[in-house]
């Protein structure tokens with residue numbers, strides 16, 4: 001073990017498992033580390049990188065759990081340590097080492113949308129929270145702004161950063177109208193009594209320890225996992241006929257959806273890749289039906305990615321009520337006229353939330369199509385109508401067409417970026433329509449299931465601004481421009497315990513507040529500790545939904 005030096009900060013950076021992603025994103029990491037190092041040195045400290053650049057791999061990320069463990073074995077566990085992120089990373093690469101690290105831990109990301117670095121850091125924060133490892137977290141555009149410097153200074157001198165969390169209100173300590181409370185609780189009691197099945201196609205995705213709900217916690221909510229295998233999904237795909245796949249595709253074409261097909265499999269989306277996705281869509285519904293699943297999650301990123309095309313088109317369709325009909329081998333229509341809520345990247349926290357929301361919204365007489373997005377980035381935006389911090393919610397491939405401006409006709413399928421998705425497959429992409437949403441996140445903290453939720457507004461930005469935001473991030477993925485009511489950027493970043501955020505539309509603003517209160521009561525009834533975030537009208541108009 002290397003003995004730490006006084007006044008020295010250790011720096012580690014976790015990366016992807018995929019060599020192509022690590023190589024592609026490495027220049028952004030170098031730039032970020034240089035800026036971060038300058039900021040730390042300006043405050044009189046030295047920075048020592050705890051692992052070197054690999055000249056053979058052509059990047060300097062930790063790219064496996066074992067590598068992370070070995071690096072942590074060789075450092076002084078009492079030294080202050082920064083995990084610096086500017087790319088999407090697998091948290092388990094560093095989680096093992098961080099579990100035994102005793103010195104102060106700070107996670108830092110650059111405020112950039114270029115690669116999912118903020119997303120990677122938020123995932124690590126969720127994992128550290130679930131693992132009950134103390135940490136602080138900071139973010140910055142160029143590492144010279146006052147918020148960042150003050151936070152860094154505080155961390156260097158006390159080992160902690162304090163945040164303004166005045167936007168958070170405990171559900172338990174606040175009253176909501178009796179009627180909303182009753183509606184939420186009655187719904188939740190019925191769900192818990194019937195019990196529901198969450199079909200998990202290979203648990204755990206890309207090191208997202210935070211996304212796995214321990215069975216002991218989950219069972220208390222009335223949710224139970226059916227552990228399914230992606231091998232079975234692939235086998236079931238082989239059983240789907242070409243005609244069945246063609247009829248799904250034809251249905252989508254009839255709805256006016258655009259497929260940006262080319263011919264070069266390695267870099268372009270092809271018609272064959274889309275048909276393979278249509279087979280996966282049919283196979284997923286058949287397996288879900290075999291096991292009577294109420295919701296399913298396909299992991300894709302490990303295992304299935306080496307065999308077949310991306311699952312995104314499938315995921316977006318499953319999350320939509322109006323979707324191509326699928327029949328069992330005996331001719332029964334499966335999940336007719338219903339969504340089969342899908343949790344991307346087998347994020348079980350999103351699965352619990354997604355199903356509950358879908359069913360509750362139906363009960364309240366609304367359409368409950370919902371999805372998770374990554375919290376990818378955001379910037380202040382101002383024009384004649386809008387003046388606020390507009391988050392860029394983006395997910396790696398799919399959102400339900402019901403969320404998009406012009407539905408299916410506003411949706412397109414673009415080839416998944418080759419550095420993440422070697423075998424291609426298309427996304428289900430569109431621009432989320434303006435309107436009011438309830439946002440939420442279920443997470444594990446202090447050994448308990450907890451949930452943050454609030455009200456937001458999706459805004460329509462001018463085409464050029466949407467395109468600019470897409471071009472600054474990943475233009476192949478679906479986008480939502482969201483304004484979160486009463487929560488500023490730094491409050492959100494300090495508080496949020498996951499890379500993902502769940503979103504569902506309400507009919508109008510008062511309806512969103514009412515639905516948010518009812519959902520909070522339902523979650524509370526399931527035994528989940530609930531926190532309102534930002535401006536949620538706790539008194540509200542009744543019967544506004």
Ligand SMILES: C[C@H](O)[C@@H](O)[C@@H](O)C(=O)CO
Pocket residue numbers: 088116119345374395396420499500
């Ligand atoms: C393709 C990438 O790995 C994505 O899967 C990643 O950015 C995420 O979406 C993480 O939630």
